[in-house]
Amino acid sequence: MRSARSDDAPVDEGDQEKPDALALPAHVAGSGTLDRLVETARDYAKRATSENTLRAYAKDWAHFSRWCRMKGTEPLPPSPEMIGLYLVDLAAPTGNASALSVSTIDRRLSGLTWNYTQRGFTLDRKNRHIATVLAGIRRKHARPPVQKEAILRDDILAMVATLPFDLRGLRDRAILLLGYAGGLRRSEIVSLDVHxxxxxxxxGWTEIMDGKDGGGALLTLNAKTGWREVEIGRGSSDQTCPVHALEQWLHFAKIDFGPVFVRTSRDGKKALEARLNDKHVARLIKQAVLKAGIRPELPEKERLALFSGHSLRAGLASSAEVDERYVQKHLGHASAEMTRRYQRRRDRFRVNLTKAAGL
Known part of the structure; x- marks a missing residue:
């Protein structure tokens, strides 16, 4: 049964042009067994790419299709010459449009490549009309990556303190503390199930365990780099313990099956059935940052731009005073170098090769 629209209802993005679905070859007659296999294949194909990526790719295709029609052409079949001009227009647009960053342009091209593949075409990114233009754009417009601000220990405590103690507040407290202690991506937080x-x-799913050191929560996650386990130990007090916050939310929301984090009614007193959207995590972080008065010296717009869902992940990497390899394992990074990118406050010159070399 569907309840009334909640505080966390998703935005309607409108209809998007869909690629051709997987189907049987034209010369093969359908049957009950084959039709079921086709449906299963379509389901697997949908799961090959995350929901967020699929939405982004759909928007990329819609934008490119509109651009083509405004230029008097069609997006199909792929034309490397027109795609090269499209990239130029993204980097150096005419009129009042804003130029896109190099990373966004590269992502747009990946979206077009994916969409063409789904429609049975091959887009050669190495074609000179695409590759040389993109290389020139990177050379002229590339900038160092802009990192989001890390949420440190005092920040997360101040943010949690701004939340009320109604059901919605219990949920959001569990999201912030669990996301911080687990170094979780926002998609990983909202995709958790109870079992x-x-x-x-x-x-992924959760398991609350006892142990001689107080126990904690074991999260099994199907993350970007594959399956991994994240151990979240109990905190020093109930007020800051992510495991206690999770237990409180599940108990008072009466959740014992399905999604861990769901939407709430408008009054914040009733848990609904629908899984929470990952955009809620980003909104929650920004709202809590403002209420907690973090970085008060900056205008509100700049403060909001500094923090995102990744701020929780960077905060754990920057605050945890343990050997770097444990942080790397916790975050699921393949290399120590990737972990160091998340450490905003590490001692960069602790290992001094200059002195070690005798200078």
């Missing part, structure tokens, strides 16, 4: 295989769209 394994509770829902088809599950991205």
């Amino acid at each position: 394994k295989d509770d829902t088809l769209e599950s991205g």
Whole structure:
């Protein structure tokens, strides 16, 4: 049963042009068994790419299709010459449009490549009309990556303190503390289920365990780099303990099956059935940053731009005073170098090769 629209209802993005679905070859007659296999294949194909990426790729295709029609051409079949001009228009647009960053342009091209593949075409990114233009754009417009601000220990405590103690507040407190202590991506937070295989769209599950050191929560995640386990120990007090916050939310929301984090009613007193959207995590972080008065010397717009869902992940990497390899394992990074990118406050010159070399 559907309840009334909640505080976390998603925005309607409108209809998007869909690629051709997987189907049987034209010369093969359909049957009950083959039709079921086709449906299963379509389901697997949908799961090959994350929901967020699919939405982004759909928007990329819609934007490119509109651009083509405004130029008096069609997006199909792929034309390397027109795609090269499209990239130029993204980097140095005419009129009042804003230029896109190099990373966004590269992502747009990846979106077009994916869309063409789904429609049975091949887009050669190495074609000179595309590759040389993109290389020139990178050379002229590339900038160092802009990192989001890390949420440090005192910040997260101040943010949690701004939340009320109604059901919505319990949920948001569990999201912030669990996301921070687990170094989780926002998609990983909202994709959690209570148990394994509770829902088809599950991205992992939770298990609260006892132990001689107080126990904690074991999260099994199907993350970007594959399956991994994240151990979240209990905190020093109930007020700041992510495991206690999770237990409180599940208990008072009466959740024992399905998604861990769901939407709430408008009054914040009733848990609904629908899984929370990952955009809520980003909004929650920005709102809590403002309420907690973090970086008060900056205008509100700049403060909001500094923080995102990744701020929780960077905060743990920057605050945890443990050996770097443990942080790397916790975050699921393949290399120590990637972990160091998240450490905003590390001692960069602790290992001094200049002195070690005798200078």
